Amino acid sequence: GQSLEQPSEVTAVEGAIVQMNCTYQTSGFYGLSWYQQHDGGAPTFLSYNALDGLEETGRFSSFLSRSDSYGYLLLQELQMKDSASYFCVLHSGNTPLVFGKGTRLSVIA
Amino acid sequence: GAVVSQHPSWVICKSGTSVKIECRSLDFQATTMFWYRQFPKQSLMLMATSNEGSKATYEQGVEKDKFLINHASLTLSTLTVTSAHPEDSSFYICSAAQTSGGPHEQYFGPGTRLTVT
Numbered sequence: 001g002q003s004l005e006q007p008s009e010v011t012a013v014e015g016a017i018v019q020m021n022c023t024y025q026t027s028g029f030y031g032l033s034w035y036q037q038h039d040g041g042a043p044t045f046l047s048y049n050a051l052d053g054l055e056e057t058g059r060f061s062s063f064l065s066r067s068d069s070y071g072y073l074l075l076q077e078l079q080m081k082d083s084a085s086y087f088c089v090l091h092s093g094n095t096p097l098v099f100g101k102g103t104r105l106s107v108i109a
Numbered sequence: 110g111a112v113v114s115q116h117p118s119w120v121i122c123k124s125g126t127s128v129k130i131e132c133r134s135l136d137f138q139a140t141t142m143f144w145y146r147q148f149p150k151q152s153l154m155l156m157a158t159s160n161e162g163s164k165a166t167y168e169q170g171v172e173k174d175k176f177l178i179n180h181a182s183l184t185l186s187t188l189t190v191t192s193a194h195p196e197d198s199s200f201y202i203c204s205a206a207q208t209s210g211g212p213h214e215q216y217f218g219p220g221t222r223l224t225v226t
Contacts, residue, residue, distance in 0.1 A: 043215040099152045
């Protein structure tokens, strides 16, 4: 089967950098993506990795190591509006196969 | 671009009744849409994959006779919760992928909060 592990909660200070990790197990791997979801809202796409390495999009970066079955999302210059839940999602083919349980990020002043 | 809408945004219904939720891609065509369920403070669980013009593919443990999915056009998929019970109360979210985009980039609707009394 497929599974993902994420820490349940992370707290960080405004202006700082935070890294949220994701480890996974799967028999077939296409890629790992990251979504942000504010309370009561819909998930929004942040980033996707199909190959090893770092993908950067503004303040957000995502890293993947397929040999370690591991990825992380890095947020720089944290802002209060970044407080949300962040999900890593395991892809096999065209279907987002499995959502992680999410990491709830709290940004404090 | 790439906007997905859902209707209604919230609904309260009595136990035993049926509720239909619509998911529309407003500015693109989506041959495939996905339906998820999310309980409070939990992750999204994929319920089914909806393909235009064909039967939906349900995930293990999801009752296809209870959660009826119809994908009648390239811009509309519907989820009908039949004979709803309080345990069906949840946040239901649909998503769609643009044909021209990567398969990983899903655009999510705003969700429908269902409360069954």
